[in-house]
Amino acid sequence: MSVLRARGLGKKYKRRWALTGCTLDVPAGRVTGLVGPNGAGKSTLLGLAAGMLAPSSGTIEVCGGVPGSGPAQLAKVGFVAQNTPVYPNLTVEEHLRLGARLNPGWDDELARGRVARLGLDPALAAGKLSGGQRAQLALTLGIAKRPELLLLDEPVASLDPLARREFLGDLMAAVAEHGLSVVMSSHLVADLERVCDHLVVLVDSRVRIAGDVDELLATHRRLTGPRRDLDTLPADQRVVAASHTERQTTALVRTEAPILDPAWDVGEPGLEDLILAYLTASGVERPALGVVR
Amino acid sequence: MTWLAWRQLRFPVMSVYAVLAPAVLVLAISRPVGGDFGDLGFAYLAGTLAVQLLPAVLGVFWGVPMITRELETGTHNLVWNQSVTRTRWLAVKLGIGAPAAMVAAGVLSLVVGWWADPIDTAADLDAERGFQARVTPLVFAARGIAPIGYAAFAFVLGVAIAILLRRTVPAMAVTLVVYVAVQLAVPYGVRPHVLPPVEESVTLTARSIEGIQADEGVSGDVPVSVRVAEPAGAWVLANETVDANGVVTHPLPAAVGDCLPPASADPPTLADLDRIRACFARLDGLGYRQHLAYQPVTRFWPLQWAELALFLVLSALLTWCCFRRLRHLS
Numbered sequence: 066m067s068v069l070r071a072r073g074l075g076k077k078y079k080r081r082w083a084l085t086g087c088t089l090d091v092p093a094g095r096v097t098g099l100v101g102p103n104g105a106g107k108s109t110l111l112g113l114a115a116g117m118l119a120p121s122s123g124t125i126e127v128c129g130g131v132p133g134s135g136p137a138q139l140a141k142v143g144f145v146a147q148n149t150p151v152y153p154n155l156t157v158e159e160h161l162r163l164g165a166r167l168n169p170g171w172d173d174e175l176a177r178g179r180v181a182r183l184g185l186d187p188a189l190a191a192g193k194l195s196g197g198q199r200a201q202l203a204l205t206l207g208i209a210k211r212p213e214l215l216l217l218d219e220p221v222a223s224l225d226p227l228a229r230r231e232f233l234g235d236l237m238a239a240v241a242e243h244g245l246s247v248v249m250s251s252h253l254v255a256d257l258e259r260v261c262d263h264l265v266v267l268v269d270s271r272v273r274i275a276g277d278v279d280e281l282l283a284t285h286r287r288l289t290g291p292r293r294d295l296d297t298l299p300a301d302q303r304v305v306a307a308s309h310t311e312r313q314t315t316a317l318v319r320t321e322a323p324i325l326d327p328a329w330d331v332g333e334p335g336l337e338d339l340i341l342a343y344l345t346a347s348g349v350e351r352p353a354l355g356v357v358r
Numbered sequence: 359m360t361w362l363a364w365r366q367l368r369f370p371v372m373s374v375y376a377v378l379a380p381a382v383l384v385l386a387i388s389r390p391v392g393g394d395f396g397d398l399g400f401a402y403l404a405g406t407l408a409v410q411l412l413p414a415v416l417g418v419f420w421g422v423p424m425i426t427r428e429l430e431t432g433t434h435n436l437v438w439n440q441s442v443t444r445t446r447w448l449a450v451k452l453g454i455g456a457p458a459a460m461v462a463a464g465v466l467s468l469v470v471g472w473w474a475d476p477i478d479t480a481a482d483l484d485a486e487r488g489f490q491a492r493v494t495p496l497v498f499a500a501r502g503i504a505p506i507g508y509a510a511f512a513f514v515l516g517v518a519i520a521i522l523l524r525r526t527v528p529a530m531a532v533t534l535v536v537y538v539a540v541q542l543a544v545p546y547g548v549r550p551h552v553l554p555p556v557e558e559s560v561t562l563t564a565r566s567i568e569g570i571q572a573d574e575g576v577s578g579d580v581p582v583s584v585r586v587a588e589p590a591g592a593w594v595l596a597n598e599t600v601d602a603n604g605v606v607t608h609p610l611p612a613a614v615g616d617c618l619p620p621a622s623a624d625p626p627t628l629a630d631l632d633r634i635r636a637c638f639a640r641l642d643g644l645g646y647r648q649h650l651a652y653q654p655v656t657r658f659w660p661l662q663w664a665e666l667a668l669f670l671v672l673s674a675l676l677t678w679c680c681f682r683r684l685r686h687l688s
Contacts, residue, residue, distance in 0.1 A: 115439055118688050139441045146435035152366075153431065159365065166361050167440035203436065210440065 068093040068214045068246040069114055073123030076109050083109040085270045087123065091248055091263065093213075095277075096240060098261035099250035100340055105267040107250035108147060111218045114248065115144035128213045140170055143212035143245075147219045149203035153192025157185050160202060161209075168210040176209035197228035204232070208239050217249035221256060229253075233260050254337045264336075266343045273343050278336060285339055286324055287332040288316045299326075306342035317342040359442050359450040366427075367451070370420050371458050374412075378466055381408070385473040395477050395489070402477055402489070405470040409500035412466055413508035414537050416459040418530045421516020424451055426526040434687075448517075448684055452677060456513050463509030471501045482591035482655050491591040493658045495545035498593075502662040507669030512537050514676040521683050544668070550595050552664045553657055560586045560648040562599070564635045567648075572618055573609075579618040582609040586648045591655030602645030614641050 069091035076084045084106040091097050099107050112118040113125050116133015125132060128141040151160060157180060165171045180187060183201050185194070191202060200220055207215055217236075221229040237260055240247055248265075251257055257264070264281060266273040274281070285305070292314045295304050302324070307316040317334055318324075324331045334342070385405065390398050428434040438444045471478075478497065481489035490497050498504065516533045523529040560566050568587045572579035588594045599607045617637035626634075653661065 112688060117435065117438065119685070133438075133443075136441045136443060136446075139439065139443065142439070144435070144439040146432060146439075148432055150432035150436045152433050152436070155365065163362050163437075164440065167359060167437070167442045169441055206436070206440075 066093045067091055068128055069248065070126045071110075071113075071123065072125075074110075074113065074120055074125050075122035076106075076113060076118060077121040082121075082270050084113070084267075085122075087272050089265065089272055089275055091246070091265070092277075093246050094244060095263040096237075096247045096249070096261050097263040097265060098257035099248060099265050099267065100252065100254065100257060100344075101250075101267035101273075102252065102344060106270045107267055108218050110267065111144070111216045111248065111250060114214075115142055115216050117144070117146075136169075140168060140210065141213045143207035143210055143215040145200075145203045145207045145215070145217045145220055148223065149196075149200040149220060151191040151194075151199050151202050151206075154190060156188055156190050157194075157202060158187035160191060160206060161187075164206045164209055170211045172209045172211050175211075176205055179205045179209070196223040197225070197232065200224060200228075200232060201235070204236065208243070208245075211243065212245060214246045214248065217247065219250055219252075221251065221253065229256060236260065254340050258336045264340070266340060268344060281339060282333065282336065284321060285317060285319050285334050287334045287338065288314075288318060288324065288329040289332065290314060290329045293328075305339075306345055359446060360454070362437070363447075363450045363454050367420065367424060367454055367458070370423070371455075374416070374420075374462055378462060382465065382469045385469050389473050390476050395480070398477065399488075402474055405474060406497060406500040409463070409467045409470050409505050410541075412463050413459070413505060413512040414534060416462065416509055417512030417516035417533050417537055420455055420459060421513040422520045422529045422533055423526055424455060425517055425520035426524060426529055429520075429524045429687075430526060444684055444687070445681060448680060452514065452517065452680075455517075456510050456673070459509040459513040460506045463505040464503070467501065467503070467505035474501075484590060491593065491655060493591065493593040493653055493655055493661065495549070495593070498549075498658070498661070498665075499541065499545070502659070504662050504665040504669070507666040507673070508541070510673040511540070511669040511676070514673045514680070518676045518680050518683075521680055521687060540672075544665070548668070549661060549665065550653070552668075553653065553660060555595050555651040555653050556592075558650040560650055562586070562638050562642050562646060562648055564631075564638050567638065570618070580609075581614050581617055584610070584648065586650060588650070589652060589654060592652040593657075594650070594652045596649055596651040598649050599646055600649045604649075606649070607646065610641070611644070611646070613644060614638070 067090040069089065071087050071089040074084060074087040074089070075082060087110065099110065101107050109118065113120055114127050114132055116131075116138070128138070130138040130141070132142065133139065152163075155163065161173070161176050161180065164176060165173055180202075183198070183205075185198055185202060191199065194202060200223065204217075204220065207217070221232055224232060233256060236247070239245070249261075262278050263276070264278050265275040290313070292309055292312055295307055295314070295316055298304065298318065301322050302318040302320040305317045305319055307314065317339070388401065395402070428437065437447060477489050478492045478501070482491050492498065492501055499508070512533075515537060516529070519533045519536065520529045523532060562584065566586045567584050569585040570581050571583045572581045574580075584599060585597050588597060599610060601607050614637050617634055
């Protein structure tokens with residue numbers, strides 16, 4: 066069952082297409098990572114899914130409905146936008162009251178529990194919170210409305226490594242507890258590796274590859290061997306990326322079948338290698354990826 | 359949503375009401391009672407000006423930031439993703455802000471109007487008091503119920519321009535400019551035609567003529583235009599000389615070129631007066647008449663209601679535009 070289904074989805078801003086021909090099924094109950102360089106259309110896709118944007122072409126269906134089509138649909142989808150906006154003049158307590166008044170499914174116990182656990186002072190104006198605390202407050206609002214799908218746009222971008230680890234750990238706990246689906250974008254591959262079990266790679270406004278992380282890892286192999294022409298590979302081995310030195314060829318291939326050629330030294334790529342291969346392969350010279358350990 | 363919208367608007371609303379309350383109180387205890395209004399000129403002017411400025415202030419400082427503050431800090435992304443549609447979000451904001459603006463402008467206008475009533479009544483009866491009649495544009499916009507319509511319009515205008523421009527300062531500037539333009543266009547382009555003005559054709563005689571505007575000529579002053587006496591308390595739209603075919607004549611024809619005695623400090627002699635009289639009789643004989651068009655003092659309330667209706671309709675149209683545009687906002 067998919068929680069998000071897009072068919073030929075596109076979004077055009079004035080003259081530029083931010084997203085084109087996006088056909089995608091995001092399975093329910095998973096944490097899906099949305100990866101891509103800056104300007105690849107990640108925020109646009111999330112905005113379309115939340116109903117913040119209207120598609121220019123194609124269709125998108127989220128939790129069985131048209132995004133943003135009414136209060137019932139809005140209740141099903143939580144969205145924490147980039148920079149995790151909160152009202153600077155409203156206190157933490159007032160944000161919780163806002164959530165309680167605007168959401169019929171609001172889980173006040175959950176929200177208050179989280180705020181207490183995070184050590185946020187309820188009387189403090191949200192403008193005085195640190196970046197990490199603000200993100201946590203925004204996430205609390207997103208989780209406590211008890212959505213079926215939670216969309217997070219670069220939720221950890223502004224956080225330091227420690228706050229990031231806490232935030233993601235916290236998110237995972239909430240996912241496990243409430244069984245919600247999550248789609249989160251990030252360009253920090255290491256973070257996604259830790260939390261995601263489904264992956265969508267967007268490059269140049271297009272979906273480059275999408276699939277379960279386990280399956281992606283199982284169907285990709287890194288081949289190292291003496292220098293040779295890759296056109297001679299068997300038909301079921303699709304080259305994703307390749308590099309040559311004078312004597313050696315390294316290639317990342319996608320294949321369902323085992324590699325039988327004894328000339329190759331066969332290795333299993335990590336998720337990060339795999340993502341990088343897809344990003345570089347598409348002609349993006351220097352992917353704007355940060356790798357944080 | 360009401361709670362949130364009020365929480366966000368309460369500071370600007372309370373600030374304006376906090377300034378209005380003492381102003382209203384001061385007016386209430388200082389109302390003039392007949393006689394000489396000479397020393398009240400400042401208070402009269404300040405009150406009139408305050409009623410005219412208040413709607414613009416409400417549009418610029420309530421309407422614009424109510425929207426742009428959300429768009430600039432990105433909190434629209436937060437609030438539109440609670441279980442409340444953006445249409446409802448805007449409806450509640452307008453539903454709180456517009457009535458608050460209308461009440462503020464209405465209260466101020468009615469109190470200022472009540473305070474200035476003795477002055478306005480005197481001005482309506484006699485134009486020589488130095489105060490303008492109620493139905494003339496400057497006073498009209500600061501009296502009665504029209505300011506309620508202005509406030510609604512200015513507020514919705516601020517919201518509409520904020521949705522269009524998305525940034526606080528440019529939206530404030532544009533709101534102010536558009537509001538002022540509308541406030542200039544309506545009294546000169548629309549209000550005179552809302553109700554057909556009273557038109558009169560006055561025979562030109564030395565008696566009916568109240569004033570002559572003249573240029574200096576070789577053998578005395580040459581009259582350029584004449585004015586006839588105007589009814590008290592009226593908003594005069596035209597006081598002009600027309601020829602037999604009804605075409606406006608300006609300057610006056612050469613037939614009256616030698617009417618006036620040379621300018622001098624001496625009072626005109628009887629011969630001079632005879633000359634003037636004969637001269638204007640000649641003008642009358644050539645078929646010239648004075649055309650007078652005006653909105654009489656009795657039109658004040660009909661025009662006020664028409665103005666209120668006009669601005670409420672404009673506000674409704676703008677509101678519709680806001681909701682249409684809102685769908686494309688992100």
